[in-house]
Amino acid sequence: MTSWIRFRQPQGHIGFGVLDNASIAEYDGDMFGDAKPNGKHWRLNEVELLSPCMPTKVVALWNNFHALSQKLGKAAPSHPLFLIKPPMSVIGPGAPIRRPKGYSGKIAYEGELGIVIGKRCTNVSPEVADDYIFGYTCINDVTAVDLLNEDPNFAQWCRSKGFDTFSCIGPVIEREFDWRKASVVTRLDDVERQNYPLSDMIFTPAEQVSMISHDMTLMPGDVIACGTSIGVGSIKDGSTVVVSIEGIGALPNQLAAARPVEAAAQ
Amino acid sequence: MTSWIRFRQPQGHIGFGVLDNASIAEYDGDMFGDAKPNGKHWRLNEVELLSPCMPTKVVALWNNFHALSQKLGKAAPSHPLFLIKPPMSVIGPGAPIRRPKGYSGKIAYEGELGIVIGKRCTNVSPEVADDYIFGYTCINDVTAVDLLNEDPNFAQWCRSKGFDTFSCIGPVIEREFDWRKASVVTRLDDVERQNYPLSDMIFTPAEQVSMISHDMTLMPGDVIACGTSIGVGSIKDGSTVVVSIEGIGALPNQLAAARPVEAAAQ
Numbered sequence: 001m002t003s004w005i006r007f008r009q010p011q012g013h014i015g016f017g018v019l020d021n022a023s024i025a026e027y028d029g030d031m032f033g034d035a036k037p038n039g040k041h042w043r044l045n046e047v048e049l050l051s052p053c054m055p056t057k058v059v060a061l062w063n064n065f066h067a068l069s070q071k072l073g074k075a076a077p078s079h080p081l082f083l084i085k086p087p088m089s090v091i092g093p094g095a096p097i098r099r100p101k102g103y104s105g106k107i108a109y110e111g112e113l114g115i116v117i118g119k120r121c122t123n124v125s126p127e128v129a130d131d132y133i134f135g136y137t138c139i140n141d142v143t144a145v146d147l148l149n150e151d152p153n154f155a156q157w158c159r160s161k162g163f164d165t166f167s168c169i170g171p172v173i174e175r176e177f178d179w180r181k182a183s184v185v186t187r188l189d190d191v192e193r194q195n196y197p198l199s200d201m202i203f204t205p206a207e208q209v210s211m212i213s214h215d216m217t218l219m220p221g222d223v224i225a226c227g228t229s230i231g232v233g234s235i236k237d238g239s240t241v242v243v244s245i246e247g248i249g250a251l252p253n254q255l256a257a258a259r260p261v262e263a264a265a266q
Numbered sequence: 267m268t269s270w271i272r273f274r275q276p277q278g279h280i281g282f283g284v285l286d287n288a289s290i291a292e293y294d295g296d297m298f299g300d301a302k303p304n305g306k307h308w309r310l311n312e313v314e315l316l317s318p319c320m321p322t323k324v325v326a327l328w329n330n331f332h333a334l335s336q337k338l339g340k341a342a343p344s345h346p347l348f349l350i351k352p353p354m355s356v357i358g359p360g361a362p363i364r365r366p367k368g369y370s371g372k373i374a375y376e377g378e379l380g381i382v383i384g385k386r387c388t389n390v391s392p393e394v395a396d397d398y399i400f401g402y403t404c405i406n407d408v409t410a411v412d413l414l415n416e417d418p419n420f421a422q423w424c425r426s427k428g429f430d431t432f433s434c435i436g437p438v439i440e441r442e443f444d445w446r447k448a449s450v451v452t453r454l455d456d457v458e459r460q461n462y463p464l465s466d467m468i469f470t471p472a473e474q475v476s477m478i479s480h481d482m483t484l485m486p487g488d489v490i491a492c493g494t495s496i497g498v499g500s501i502k503d504g505s506t507v508v509v510s511i512e513g514i515g516a517l518p519n520q521l522a523a524a525r526p527v528e529a530a531a532q
Contacts, residue, residue: 056322057352062420074419081420084350084428086323088483101389101480122430123367153340154328154347155421159481162350164388214367215425217354 003172003249004031004135006092007047014050017042019172032118032134032220051092051169052137053116053221058085058167059212060141062157064202064227071230076202080211083157085141085167085225093170096256097142099237100163105146107235107255110228111186111194111243114139115205116173117222121213129209132218135175136205138184138243138251139225140168145234168243168253169223177247179205186231187242194231198245201226269438269515270297270401272358273313280316283308285438298384298400298486317358317435318403319382319487324351324433325478326407328423330468330493337496342468346477349423351407351433351491359436362522363408365503366429371412373501373521376494377452377460377509380405381471382439383488387479395475398484401441402471404450404509404517405491406434411500434509434519435489443513445471452497453508460497464511467492 003019017026017037024047026040031053062081063069069076091097099107118134147160161167179198186194203211208224218224235241238257244250269285283292283303290308295301297319328347329335335342357363365373384400413426427433445464452460469477474490484490501507504523510516 056354057350077417077420079416079425081417081422082424084323084352084424086350086482088322088485150345151343151347154343156347158348158350158424159345162482164483216352216428217430219354 002175004052004175005172006050006052007042008050009042009047015042019044049093049171051090052171052173053169053223054087055090055221055223056087056219058089058223058225060085060161060225061203061208061227065196065229066200066202067196068229069202080203080208082212083161085158085162088164089162089167091165091168091253093168093251093253095168095253096165097168097235097253098163098165098256100144103144103147105144108143108145108232109186109188109235109241110141110143110232111184111241112139112141112228113179113184113198113226113245114169115209115224115226117209117218117224118220120217120219121209122217124210124213126206126210129206129213132209132213133205134220135173136177136179136245136248137169137173137223138171138245138248139223140241140243140251140253141225141228142166142168167225168251170251171249174248182245182247184229185244187244188233188235189239193233194229196229196231200229268441270318270441271438272316272318273308274316275308275313281308285310315359315437317356318437318439319435319489320353321356321487321489322353322485324355324489324491326351326427326491327469327474327493331462331495332466332468333462334495335468346469346474348478349427351424351428354430355428355433357431357434357519359434359517359519361434361519362431363434363501363519364429364431364522366410369410369413371410374409374411374498375452375454375501375507376407376409376498377450377507378405378407378494379445379450379464379492379511380435381475381490381492383475383484383490384486386483386485387475388483390476390479392472392476395472395479398475398479399471400486401439402443402445402511402514403435403439403489404437404511404514405489406507406509406517406519407491407494408432408434433491434517436517437515440514448511448513450495451510453510454499454501455505459499460495462495462497466495
């Protein structure tokens, strides 16, 4: 088990390191390259956890689980179907999901497995794709549902899923993780809403990395959100979603209670 | 007229500066912040031009011109319709557009105006949005057309437009530019294919920046591709597309001739 984590300590210093029970051994250097322990240790409860990586893009899959595909009556795709979520959409465990200003519609959670890329890759074969995977994390892929089909001519995937705070990632990047034996469990205010096996994926992580690396160069720290399965639902203001995957950890994020209009303005 | 430019000199040094006839006055610092001339000058013909900025995302609009909207029989949207193109899709003037490995279908050009963001902005009003625009550039928004509707259930906008080299940007960022009086002209191998007035835009640049800044935080150097109008067509391998806008400049990019499979592999 090697779990990488990023954090901010109370004085504002941002660091990264390896989780060891309830403490973090801080490293210097590049998480995806030459990283060395610097001898400092932090207690988990004295730091603020951040998203464990800072992707240049989040590639988010749609229709990648047989169970959901069958429920929706959609054929399994022949290539991963994806949209791109921008870097500013990323938040870490415990950070609030913010309702977009002026949007009063439904906001949905989607618990997902996240693949974190470790090495720049272009056009890699499925046989070697695992070498480019640094590790795995949990994702809550948040959606402003009512915007998706607001225009009859253009499905607004990037808009409805691209808002600031709509890509929750964490708590760690787990390097030793066997997705074949794990399930994604999503709890909304402590009630289980999703519990699906990752073995039901249409495209395996190695297939995703290979096929998407033929669509664009993937960079260290980039994240592929593997898509969700049945049990997606909406989050009320003030409710908390926890996405957990055994062997990785639990990712809690609360949809912030609505703020007065003046406070929300920037 | 202040035209910002990025370049690589023959020894590999990457710099930026202001274009002055056929020479560049190099600056140090941050193009979008505190930049000062460092006294060095480069002749245009001794450097390689790069994309004038390095966006964290390219927000590319669909259906933003009345003429094309009417031709397609699609109603004008009530909010900018967009997809996100990743940073690795960006190339500068003169750089080759590369055909995706394994894709033998049509590749289309779209000549467009590009808005370059100068200051981080979230939820800005249309009245102040111009203050967040650093300047304007030319865009060739390239598309692997045959992939767009390959899956009947999901329009693959991000995939078909997101390939490496599919966002051509440049040659400069022009700070003093009046889009109301300018036209976008696209030439394919010296034959004019597009020539449309920017005054026909559905959402003005200030409206785009305001509305999109309500969808996501825009960062310095981010680019909004304002969408195209009539005259889109496909590019043959080896053909050159030049997008030009009077007052900004001309952006030439060739679709590289197909390479042998072994050479294309990485």
